[in-house]
Amino acid sequence: MSENPKYDLLLKNGHVIDPKNKRDGKMDVAIKDKKIARVAADINPAEAGKVVDVSGLYVTPGLIDIHVHVYHTRAPEGVPEGLSVVADHHSFRSGVTTMVDTGTAGAKHFLHFKNTVIDRTKTRIFAYINVVKSGMLGSFEQEASEMDVELAASIVLAYPEVCVGIKTAHYWTKEPWDEAHTPWLAVDRGLEASAMCKKPLMVDFWPRPERPYSELLKKMQPGDIHTHVFAQQFPVLTQDKKPQPYLFEAQERGIVLDLGHGAGSFWFRQAVPAMQNGFTPNSISTDLHIGNVNGPVVDMLTTMSKMLCIGMTLEDVIYRSTVTPAEEIGHAELGNLSEGAEADVAVLRLEHGSFFYTDCGRAKMQGDKKLSCAVTLRAGEAVYDPEGFTMPLWPDAPQPYWEIRQ
Numbered sequence: 001m002s003e004n005p006k007y008d009l010l011l012k013n014g015h016v017i018d019p020k021n022k023r024d025g026k027m028d029v030a031i032k033d034k035k036i037a038r039v040a041a042d043i044n045p046a047e048a049g050k051v052v053d054v055s056g057l058y059v060t061p062g063l064i065d066i067h068v069h070v071y072h073t074r075a076p077e078g079v080p081e082g083l084s085v086v087a088d089h090h091s092f093r094s095g096v097t098t099m100v101d102t103g104t105a106g107a108k109h110f111l112h113f114k115n116t117v118i119d120r121t122k123t124r125i126f127a128y129i130n131v132v133k134s135g136m137l138g139s140f141e142q143e144a145s146e147m148d149v150e151l152a153a154s155i156v157l158a159y160p161e162v163c164v165g166i167k168t169a170h171y172w173t174k175e176p177w178d179e180a181h182t183p184w185l186a187v188d189r190g191l192e193a194s195a196m197c198k199k200p201l202m203v204d205f206w207p208r209p210e211r212p213y214s215e216l217l218k219k220m221q222p223g224d225i226h227t228h229v230f231a232q233q234f235p236v237l238t239q240d241k242k243p244q245p246y247l248f249e250a251q252e253r254g255i256v257l258d259l260g261h262g263a264g265s266f267w268f269r270q271a272v273p274a275m276q277n278g279f280t281p282n283s284i285s286t287d288l289h290i291g292n293v294n295g296p297v298v299d300m301l302t303t304m305s306k307m308l309c310i311g312m313t314l315e316d317v318i319y320r321s322t323v324t325p326a327e328e329i330g331h332a333e334l335g336n337l338s339e340g341a342e343a344d345v346a347v348l349r350l351e352h353g354s355f356f357y358t359d360c361g362r363a364k365m366q367g368d369k370k371l372s373c374a375v376t377l378r379a380g381e382a383v384y385d386p387e388g389f390t391m392p393l394w395p396d397a398p399q400p401y402w403e404i405r406q
């Protein structure tokens with residue numbers, strides 16, 4: 001090891017899966033100054049200040065979860081315990097380095113969200129701005145006067161480094177229609193705001209006879225995202241349990257159909273037949289919030305493991321948790337291990353055995369694979385390393401370890 005090493009950190013002997021760069025095999029990953037410096041076979045360990053042996057593990061880009069709720073510094077109206085989780089408490093332990101809050105904040109509270117959460121969190125956080133100016137979870141979600149198109153769009157335009165689009169959700173799921181509450185009001189307002197700021201719309205939707213799901217997909221524009229695609233309420237299957245043709249037609253038009261697991265939006269009876277008959281969601285996301293972290297979601301890797309056990313290949317699972325979500329939020333610089341990219345890295349373990357996974361209907365599925373996280377690097381720093389891969393054995397620890405600290 002030289003006194004002035006070429007690399008700060010070298011991940012040695014891992015199996016790299018980097019779909020954007022078509023890498024899938026045993027390679028080393030070198031990091032310098034918080035950036036990916038080189039990915040190649042047999043990089044000389046003498047060139048690195050620190051060498052970490054990750055034999056038997058998978059090295060991937062840091063994962064991107066495009067549907068979470070992390071505005072934990074505000075409790076919405078009528079929800080005293082709040083909705084959101086603390087991002088850093090849940091991201092890194094699952095290999096996630098980027099999260100996208102989906103509409104927890106509207107324009108009215110965005111700056112508070114930015115100042116108290118986004119700017120103070122190690123996890124990289126982006127946001128979809130709720131078209132409802134007071135944000136998510138409260139009676140205001142049902143009021144046309146709260147759906148301020150111009151205000152929502154203005155926030156997205158004013159903070160392009162953080163805001164990636166518009167969100168609409170939870171509108172008039174069962175109440176009778178009236179003059180103030182027409183079927184497509186929230187979606188149409190969301191589409192207006194999206195067009196105004198030229199960013200995609202993410203839709204959380206409950207179909208009714210007057211607003212069918214197939215019509216929603218026709219109204220959406222290329223790049224728009226329908227999340228919760230495997231929720232119980234969507235007619236994604238034909239009578240013979242095949243994927244509806246309009247799913248494929250929507251994807252061909254550029255509509256993103258996102259997993260968005262959530263506490264009530266992932267059902268094996270929808271996902272298994274759809275995927276086993278050729279349909280694949282564009283991206284994998286959790287809809288992580290306090291109501292599902294102890295099940296059925298748990299975390300990103302549990303959600304990805306379900307996809308593996310249904311039949312998706314590991315490379316495709318990684319692709320739909322890195323490359324496609326990065327593109328969907330307009331940040332294609334993320335989700336890859338290209339030279340010069342910020343060194344967000346997940347080191348994952350793939351276990352084989354017998355494992356059980358649950359869905360939102362309190363049913364379970366037996367699978368034979370399970371992903372877990374060994375190490376997460378955020379901008380080259382080890383932010384999750386419970387087994388000490390990046391640490392020395394204690395007898396070999398450097399001098400500061402042996403000093404009594406006041």
